[in-house]
Amino acid sequence: MATPGGPRPGNAPPNHNPNALANNMQNLQINQPNQQQSSNVGGTAPRPPNTSPFGQQPPPFTGSRPGPPPPGVFARGPSPPSTPAQTTLPPNMVPARPTGPPPGSRPPPFASRPPPSGALPSSMTGTAAPPHSGAGPRPGPFSSSPLTSGPSAPPQMSSHGPVSNGPPAFAPGMTQSGPRFPPAMGGMPRPSAGPPQSTPMLSSGPSSQPLQVRPSFGSPPAGALSSIGQPAPPFSAPSQAPPFSAASQAPPFSASPQNMPPPPGSLPFSPPVPGVLQSSGSPYGMQTWPPQQQQQQVAPPPPIPGAMQKQQMFGMPPGQPPLPNQSMSLGQTGQSKIDPNQIPRLSTSSSVILHETRHDNQANPPPPATSDYIVKDTGNCSPRYIRCTINQIPCTVDLLSTSAMQLALLVQPLALPHPSEEPIQVVDFGESGPVRCSRCKSYINPFMKFIDQGRRFICNFCGFTDETPRDYHCNLGPDGRRRDADERPELCRGTVEFIASKEYMVRDPMPAVFFFLIDVSMNAIQTGATAAACSAISQVISDLPEGPRTMVGIATFDSTIHFYNLKRALQQPLMLIVPDVQDVYTPLESDVIVQLAECRQHLEILLESIPTMFQNNRIADSAFGAAVKAAFLAMKNTGGKLLVFQSVLPSTGIGSLSAREAEGRSNISAGEKEAHKLLLPVDKTLKTMAIEFAEYQVCVDLFITTQTYVDIASLSVVPKTTGGQVYYYYPFSALSDAAKLYNDLRWNVMRPQGFEAVMRVRCSQGIQVQEYSGNFCKRIPTDVDLPAIDCDKTIMVSLKHDDKLQEGTECAFQCALLYTTVYGQRRIRVSTLSLPCTNMLSNLFRSADLDTQFACILKQAANEIPSGPLAQVRDQATNACINILYSYRKFCATVSSSGQLILPEALKLLPLYTLALLKSNGLRTDGRIDDRSFWMNYVSPLPTPLVIPLVYPRMIAIHELDEKELELDDSVIPTSIPLSSEHISDDGVYLLENGQDCLIYVGTSVQQNVLQQLFGISSVEEISNQFILEQYDNPLSKKLNAIVNEIRRQRCSYLRLKLCKKGDSSGMMFFSYMVEDKTPSGLSYVEYLIHIHRQIQSKMT
């Protein structure tokens, strides 16, 4: 079974101590890729020697070895790049000391406020010290971009940016454990959708032949087709030339070869109807194309869009094997009787795919993002870090626009590796910093070509020839490569991490600051949200990075803001009140942000007492904007993470909001055109604040625990601009959401992450970055500023041509992320991906990456939602799908029958995913404004592997787990089934998960013994609303619990559990996920295919 979402490391036992992990990481040695050690560091079992899926581990970089010393051993590198870093700010933060009370007749900055009745011991309140006078705004830590100029920049541009040496924040390749999960608890329902559709729509009427699936050409007539009779697929079958020589349990590429029938039992649904062809090309079948094939392809003249002869294979040289695709006969009227089993569906493979990023000096197309794979970096970076929508780059913009596909990268620079993958090597060039092209400033990588006996090198991004720094010189071998190329990670690996030299710093790396800001207004107290937040924070304190660099602070707010002095000297925390919520002050930073080691005890006492202190609070107002601003002022000198727990609509002070949803609601139901404006921030107040936060390296994460509308569209601007994210618990239930809140917070602070980061993507000449999209702040066009970035954050980078590329060459992309680890080291993580350029449209379709393409379509749709009527955005999504399929149909497929819908193999699920997108919370026509806003925020930084399960969740039949599966390893998740109510039976139990929520549906006539085993009840009626999944002592129950835990581990998310049954709102909610069904407002899958087909037909004529 594939594991959508990709494997997540985290095999550590639930009670493992992450701090021990951190300590181990401190001991990691730079540039010593000791596999054993690193594996241990990851909290996983040590890998025995020679059990790497890729065979022999590469030799460590240290030790006796001929040739020059490893990079880390160099005394000096080349001379430093031109201009020294400009220091536009004081070398270190000089905290502005208070100089006295503020001028004028303002109210005292901190009033001593009596604690809410019965609350605070008198010693805990007091008058605060006056606010500090506020140093003038300080520029970010980088006076100019540390990543410096793009390819077009003149040579004199310098590199600057920060650094320090030291151990990695998280060991390269280290695998942080997944969240630790307390016992599963029931979840709250999301708002229910339309009624369940119990009528399968798949045989919709009289007439016509069954849906047929067969390759469009180059194959025998329908009925005679079998896998054996196929022409050689354009992708090499896995059995030929295994890419990995290593002995391994799993076959290197274990998926079925193209057009081979899947092994018995691997189909998620019933076997094919006799006489009807089975689609056999698994979308997730691993495919490699033999390098020589690319080389053999003869490039035809560049295509001229629209000028192609219909029957001519566009870009297809004679004799080339046909593109794998899938065709379906669809009646002109759409009244076809369609066999649902013949529709393209996601099929999954149970085995782990081993992926070498390059083979025979050719880029290997990556496995699907949703599959379970292990990467060996052989020159290109892992697809976990960078994926391209197309794995061959069109030479011209015309070719790209003809294809109608997008050219974009999805970049996830700190993505978690698989536990079995080799750690990222850390390279230290000493004071001179990493070798870079002196013109475009791209970093040394395996594709820079050394010439002239190694004395010079040619940049693969701009073509400039540089002198090799003297200390970095090495002779070339007979193959033209440097003799030390295989020993230097930066010359043989697609991803390396450089120790940043001083030049990359304009101040010392910032400490790890965590500031918690908690809503204690009446609603927050009464719903239990405050108590849940305090409890969660209290529990994660021990998960914060240890050491003197970890600082914490805490404040609460209702209509005023309350800071707490956590100094050890004080017997009990002292409350400092900021009453002015229009012009905010903040107490002394040194009083409210304290080293964790100094205040741990005080913090625990305080967190325990806050809910009681405010238990009788009658203040309903919330000064969210002012509180966030005040916390920011306290953090301004250091930067850090601000974690805000908010329960109501901010109603007072700066940035207060109005309940504009109410006025908008009637508009929406009336299909009012202006409704989308409710999805835009109400004004610029919070955005302006957020930009300032980002400048000072403050990242805001927002935990919304509410039961009402809170205007997420306005609030979310703060996390989005500062590299943070929104968590949404609606309708919040203290009973069922507390566990999720805790786990979300825990993962937030524990996951691998970096601070004060800047990222830039560089491209080879001919291509340039058009736009970045995600959660960040952008002040100059070429770079994105990330006050914080973590392993889960993904940035979409759309690309455009500015020149022609040459067939036969490669086009490279390089992502450089300069960041500070949580332990205070400055690092530059550099990932390089080099892909072949092509003049052939067929190659684009052949090498299209479905998951990445769809992720881009989805993210773009999310970006578009606020800017126009929803109908328009929905049409755009469908049109994007139609245009791609039309291009394929017109230029790449032979025309056999106009009644056939022909889908390129690589993209055959595009219509299904697009339909699912139309039915998602983001694009469905009904639904709440805040739900849609949250969806838009959720998808903005969403990693590629989580995009598909979000719109097309995974569904598993629990009652069908047979003996065999029950005995399998816990980590094995059973094969999923299509999201159609046709597959739901009344006597079944089903689990459905989308990375956020997990629904367990129980049919009305489930056998009593199954109910007893799974839930300890004897009839469906006994199911309680507050469902808690328990583990009973029987194999079925254990397996269900194991599956839920494995899914949580994979997703790095504590899914909310909800038990659903037929006949009530929970059941309706469950059926709303059956995206293949017809709904009152949406087509069935078959109807949608017919719709797409008709549109393509009309474009053809």
Ligand SMILES: [Zn+2]
């Ligand atoms: Zn260059």
